[in-house]
Amino acid sequence: MEEIRINKYLADKGMASRREVDKLIQAGKVFVNGEKALLGQKVKDTDEVTLQRKARVQMERNRQYLLFNKPKGIVTVNAQKGEQSIQDILKLDKGVVPIGRLDKESTGLILLTNDGRVTKKLLSPDSKQEKEYVVSVNKRISDTELKSLEDGLTLEDGLKTKPAKTKRLATNSFSITIQEGKRHQIRRMLAALRLEVKSLKRVRIANLILGSLAPGKLTALSKQESKDFLAFLGLR
Numbered sequence: 001m002e003e004i005r006i007n008k009y010l011a012d013k014g015m016a017s018r019r020e021v022d023k024l025i026q027a028g029k030v031f032v033n034g035e036k037a038l039l040g041q042k043v044k045d046t047d048e049v050t051l052q053r054k055a056r057v058q059m060e061r062n063r064q065y066l067l068f069n070k071p072k073g074i075v076t077v078n079a080q081k082g083e084q085s086i087q088d089i090l091k092l093d094k095g096v097v098p099i100g101r102l103d104k105e106s107t108g109l110i111l112l113t114n115d116g117r118v119t120k121k122l123l124s125p126d127s128k129q130e131k132e133y134v135v136s137v138n139k140r141i142s143d144t145e146l147k148s149l150e151d152g153l154t155l156e157d158g159l160k161t162k163p164a165k166t167k168r169l170a171t172n173s174f175s176i177t178i179q180e181g182k183r184h185q186i187r188r189m190l191a192a193l194r195l196e197v198k199s200l201k202r203v204r205i206a207n208l209i210l211g212s213l214a215p216g217k218l219t220a221l222s223k224q225e226s227k228d229f230l231a232f233l234g235l236r
Helices: 007-011 018-026 055-064 118-121 143-151 187-190 223-232
Strands: 028-033 049-051 065-070 098-100 107-113 131-137 165-170 173-178 198-207 218-220
Touching: 007 018, 007 028, 007 049, 018 028, 018 118, 028 187, 049 055, 065 131, 065 223, 098 118, 131 187, 143 165, 173 187, 187 198
Parallel strands: 107 198
Antiparallel strands: 028 049, 065 107, 065 218, 098 107, 131 173, 131 198, 165 173
8 A cells, every 4th residue: 555745645635735734743733543743754545644623723724815916017926126026015924925926017816825735726737727817919819819829829939838718808808718827828829829918917716706806905815715715626
């Protein structure tokens, strides 16, 4: 019977991120068959692995899920000289970070959280969670070009994008839904069609909707919204 490290075992079950598990082990709050777990310990499915109830409740209570409407001109992370990042303009608790990125010229929905489980669910290469954007370009986009975006097209580096969903909104604007996140992907897809992006706004991540949240504003998910979001991702 295969054995795996205890932090991966609990992370795969959606209990906590690997980093969270390691911290709980160091604090003596993880048990294997009634004995305190050790860092790096390996377990199998027949083992009884548990978290101290108080520690689990506290961990869940401390988790934050925040939605931010990133305005144009702000970078997501790693601001260079003369730039501002999200963390420069918001007062965030330690460990709360943006999940994924929007480039400086793009706007819209950013999720910020201290729940490492969410990062894996949204950003891993095999993630199938949708991200939806509203895009306007410099001239009319044809039905044939929208179909090319849907079918997937080859970027300048030779990689082909996965199938997407599109919906025309006006002569030169449309929505596009993708399940991957290559760097500057949508801008590169449109460049391959010789179209220039005039505006790009993310309006949805998984089941989280930007809605009427104003640019530069931050809001926290309610307890029920957090519960629904985690259930959508297959997390407890």
